[in-house]
Amino acid sequence: MKVGLIQHAIENSKQATIEKTISLIKNAKTKGAELIVLQELHQDRYFCINEDVDFFDLANDWESDVAFWGNVAKENAIVLVTSLFEKRSHGLYHNTAVVFEKDGSVAGKYRKMHIPDDPGFYEKFYFTPGDLGYEPIQTSVGKLGLLVCWDQWYPEAARLMALKGADMLIYPTAIGWFDEDEAEEKERQRDAWETIQRGHAIANGLPVISVNRIGKELDDKKQLDGIRFWGNSFVAGPQGEIIAKASNEKEEVMVVDIDLKRCEHVRRIWPFLRDRRIETYGDLTKRFID
Numbered sequence: 438m439k440v441g442l443i444q445h446a447i448e449n450s451k452q453a454t455i456e457k458t459i460s461l462i463k464n465a466k467t468k469g470a471e472l473i474v475l476q477e478l479h480q481d482r483y484f485c486i487n488e489d490v491d492f493f494d495l496a497n498d499w500e501s502d503v504a505f506w507g508n509v510a511k512e513n514a515i516v517l518v519t520s521l522f523e524k525r526s527h528g529l530y531h532n533t534a535v536v537f538e539k540d541g542s543v544a545g546k547y548r549k550m551h552i553p554d555d556p557g558f559y560e561k562f563y564f565t566p567g568d569l570g571y572e573p574i575q576t577s578v579g580k581l582g583l584l585v586c587w588d589q590w591y592p593e594a595a596r597l598m599a600l601k602g603a604d605m606l607i608y609p610t611a612i613g614w615f616d617e618d619e620a621e622e623k624e625r626q627r628d629a630w631e632t633i634q635r636g637h638a639i640a641n642g643l644p645v646i647s648v649n650r651i652g653k654e655l656d657d658k659k660q661l662d663g664i665r666f667w668g669n670s671f672v673a674g675p676q677g678e679i680i681a682k683a684s685n686e687k688e689e690v691m692v693v694d695i696d697l698k699r700c701e702h703v704r705r706i707w708p709f710l711r712d713r714r715i716e717t718y719g720d721l722t723k724r725f726i727d
Contacts, residue, residue: 445689473515474609485562507543580603585608599641605695643700667685
């Protein structure tokens with residue numbers, strides 16, 4: 438199967454950014470992509486860089502956004518993974534990934550479960566933790582184990598998707614560093630981000646698809662200088678091997694061949710699921726063990 442990863446910077450408006458994204462999607466389609474994955478909150482700037490109640494208005498377009506991207510999937514005859522700001526009710530919002538089938542219908546959605554709250558990443562101000570659980574989404578190209586960004590750091594989420602039959606793990610992402618950080622710290626953060634996801638691939642015998650944005654996005658309240666998103670979108674195979682990897686600063690359309698049949702072979706030689714001692718894991722449901 439050919440998977441397209443779209444890594445790009447934002448433009449100066451939602452409309453301009455969407456137009457760029459559509460152009461890149463068409464590029465990936467011409468290269469044979471059947472499944473295309475977009476980055477986290479891909480329609481506009483990463484508004485969680487600060488806390489501002491006016492940004493909740495961005496979710497007022499939720500229903501029209503869903504209809505729009507469904508039409509994009511249909512026009513290009515692709516399975517499309519999007520990342521949108523969902524207004525569920527007054528005062529109730531989610532960071533929601535929506536998957537569209539090739540006919541434009543909604544195959545399923547996933548509400549981000551783990552919500553960060555760090556300088557420049559004030560997502561707890563905006564997003565209610567997801568309540569749809571870890572359920573793979575069935576599509577014409579396979580069962581997608583869809584998770585979002587901060588979920589990347591939690592092996593429990595990846596494992597549950599694998600145990601429920603996911604054919605691959607997919608992570609739309611918006612992660613970066615601050616320019617003022619030391620070079621060594623930047624490298625440690627980026628390496629940790631890649632390593633943990635490659636670990637999920639290995640532990641579960643599944644491919645991992647991770648798509649990040651690029652470019653520096655400024656804090657309009659000037660509490661921070663801004664976030665420089667580090668790109669490095671990648672695909673790892675079921676043994677954690679890097680199949681393809683983007684740069685940290687260029688817009689790229691990567692179309693990557695993924696051999697889903699190989700997962701069965703890897704799980705036969707590394708039968709981690711067979712040897713799990715499930716009767717000993719009860720304490721994992723506790724917050725902390727004194």
